Amino acid sequence: xxxxxxxxxxxxxxxxxxxxxxxxxxxxxxxxxxxxxxxxxxxxxxxxxxxxxxxxxxxxxxxxxxxxxxxxxxxxxxxxxxxxxxxxxxxxxxxxxxxxxxxxx
Amino acid sequence: xxxxxxxxxxxxxxxxxxxxxxxxxxxxxxxxxxxxxxxxxxxxxxxxxxxxxxxxxxxxxxxxxxxxxxxxxxxxxxxxxxxxxxxxxxxxxxxxxxxxxxxxxxxxxxxxxxxxxxxxxxxxxxxxxxxxxxxxxxxxxxxxxxxxxxxxxxxxxxxxxxxxxxxxxxxxxxxxxxxxxxxxxxxxxxxxxxxxxxxxxxxxxxxxxxxxxxxxxxxxxxxxxxxxxxxxxxxxxxxxxxxxxxxxxxxxxxxxxxxxxxxxxxxxxxxxxxxxxxxxxxxxxxxxxxxxxxxxxxxxxxxxxxxxxxxxxxxxxxxxxxxx
Numbered sequence: 001x002x003x004x005x006x007x008x009x010x011x012x013x014x015x016x017x018x019x020x021x022x023x024x025x026x027x028x029x030x031x032x033x034x035x036x037x038x039x040x041x042x043x044x045x046x047x048x049x050x051x052x053x054x055x056x057x058x059x060x061x062x063x064x065x066x067x068x069x070x071x072x073x074x075x076x077x078x079x080x081x082x083x084x085x086x087x088x089x090x091x092x093x094x095x096x097x098x099x100x101x102x103x104x105x
Numbered sequence: 106x107x108x109x110x111x112x113x114x115x116x117x118x119x120x121x122x123x124x125x126x127x128x129x130x131x132x133x134x135x136x137x138x139x140x141x142x143x144x145x146x147x148x149x150x151x152x153x154x155x156x157x158x159x160x161x162x163x164x165x166x167x168x169x170x171x172x173x174x175x176x177x178x179x180x181x182x183x184x185x186x187x188x189x190x191x192x193x194x195x196x197x198x199x200x201x202x203x204x205x206x207x208x209x210x211x212x213x214x215x216x217x218x219x220x221x222x223x224x225x226x227x228x229x230x231x232x233x234x235x236x237x238x239x240x241x242x243x244x245x246x247x248x249x250x251x252x253x254x255x256x257x258x259x260x261x262x263x264x265x266x267x268x269x270x271x272x273x274x275x276x277x278x279x280x281x282x283x284x285x286x287x288x289x290x291x292x293x294x295x296x297x298x299x300x301x302x303x304x305x306x307x308x309x310x311x312x313x314x315x316x317x318x319x320x321x322x323x324x325x326x327x328x329x330x331x332x333x334x335x336x337x338x339x340x341x342x343x344x345x346x347x348x349x350x351x352x353x354x355x356x357x358x359x360x361x362x363x364x365x366x367x368x369x370x371x372x373x374x375x376x377x378x379x380x381x382x383x384x385x386x387x388x389x390x391x392x393x394x395x396x397x398x399x400x401x402x403x404x405x406x407x408x409x410x411x412x413x414x415x416x417x418x419x420x421x422x423x424x425x426x427x428x429x
Contacts, residue, residue, distance in 0.1 A: 002252075003374070007128065009140070010139065010140035010141065011139060011141055011142035011143050011146055012139050012140065012146050013135070013136055013138050013139065013143060013146035013147040013150035013151075014136075014139070014150075015134040015136050015150060015154055016134055016135045017126065017131040017133075017360075018130045018131065018132065018133040018134055018135070018138065019130040019131060019132060020130055024131050025130060025131060026126075026128045026131065028126065028131070028134060028150075028154060028157075029150075030149065030150045030153035030154065032149050032153055033146045033147070033149040033150030034146060035140065035142055035146065037289030043281075043305065062170075065139070066139075066140075067139070068139065069137050069139060071137060072137060076198070078213065082161055083123070083125050083126060083129070083155060085123050085126070085154075085157045086153075087121060087153050087157055088107040090121045092123050092124065092125045092126075092157075093125075094125050094157065094338050103270045
C-alpha cells in the first residue's frame with residue numbers, strides 16, 4: 001500500500017466568516033485559494049490543529065497549511081468549524097477542527 | 106462544467122450558493138492571507154466567497170479575481186500585530202499620522218481578537234477586519250474612497266444580499282474613520298472651550314486689575330481733581346436714580362467698588378449713594394421720576410383691565426337677558 005501524500009503549503013487564504021451580528025462563526029477555506037493541494041482539501045474529512053499548522057486529512061492524503069495566523073488558531077481553539085468550499089465543483093464540507101495538543105494532554 | 110474563478114475562460118453563470126455558509130448565517134468575513142503568494146490566494150478566496158455567499162456569479166468573481174490591480178488584494182486582512190506594525194513602519198513615510206495611529210491601536214488589540222472566553226469572539230473580529238483594512242490600504246491617501254473602490258470591485262455595485270469581506274471592511278473603515286474624526290473634533294472642541302473659558306477669565310481679571318490700578322492712580326490725584334471725579338459720579342448716580350439706566354462709565358466704577366467692598370476695604374463716597382439708589386426698598390421720601398412713571402403706567406393698566414372686564418359683563422347681560 002502506497003503512503004498517502006502529505007503536501008505542505010505556505011501560501012493560502014483563510015476566511016473568518018462572520019454572522020449578521022459580525023461574530024465569527026466559522027473558518028472558510030476555498031479549494032482554489034491554495035498554493036496547491038486543492039484536491040486534498042476537497043477530499044478532506046478531518047481537520048486537525050497541530051501546533052501552528054492546520055492539517056486537512058482526507059482519503060487522498062494530507063494537506064498541511066503551515067503556520068496559520070494566530071487568529072485562525074484561536075478561532076479553531078474556540079471550536080469554530082471549518083467549512084471547505086469549492087465553487088467550481090459546488091463542493092462544500094463542514095469539518096470540526098480537532099486540537100491535537102488538547103487530545104494529547 | 107463550472108468555471109474556475111481563476112481560469113481565463115469566460116464563465117457559465119450558475120446560481121450555486123453554499124448551503125453550509127447560509128445555514129451558519131455567514132454574512133461577511135475577514136480574509137487572512139498567508140505566505141508569499143497569500144495576496145493571490147486572498148484574491149481567489151474573496152472571489153470564491155463572493156460566489157458562495159451569492160454575492161457574485163462565478164463569471165463576475167472570475168473577472169474580479171483576475172483583476173491585476175492591487176484593489177482586491179487590499180481586501181485581504183493580514184493578521185497579527187507584527188504584520189500590521191510592519192506595514193505601519195514600512196509605510197510610515199506615506200501614511201498620514203491618523204492612519205498609522207489607527208494601525209498601531211488596532212495592532213495592540215488584535216491579539217485578543219479571537220479569544221473571548223464565551224466563545225463569542227466578537228468585537229475584536231470587527232476590529233480585526235478594520236485592522237486588515239487599514240493595514241492593507243497603503244497606497245491610498247483616502248482610505249474611505251479606496252475602501253469604496255474595493256467594495257464595488259469585489260461585489261459589484263448592483264449586487265444585493267449578503268456581503269463579503271470588502272463590504273465589512275468598507276463599513277468598518279468608514280465607521281472607524283468617522284469615529285476617529287469625531288473623537289478628534291470632540292477633543293479639539295473641549296480644548297477650545299477650556300481655552301475660551303480661560304481667556305475669558307484672564308480678560309476679566311486683567312480688566313479688574315487695570316481698573317483697580319486706575320483707582321489707585323485716582324487716589325493719588327490732587328484734591329480738586331478727586332472732588333470733580335466724585336461730583337461727576339454723584340451726578341451719574343442721580344441720573345441712574347431718575348432713569349434707571351446704568352451708564353457704562355458708572356457700571357465700570359460700580360464693579361470696582363463692589364470688588365473693593367468685597368475685599369473689605371473703604372469704598373469711595375459716591376458708592377453709598379449708588380447702593381441706596383440701586384436698592385429696591387426705597388421707602389419714604391419723594392418718588393423719583395421713574396417711580397412716578399411706573400406707578401402711572403400701572404394705574405393705566407389697572408384702569409384698562411377694569412374697563413375690559415366691565416365690557417364683558419355688559420355684553421353677557423345683553424346677549425342673555427332672560428337669565429336675569
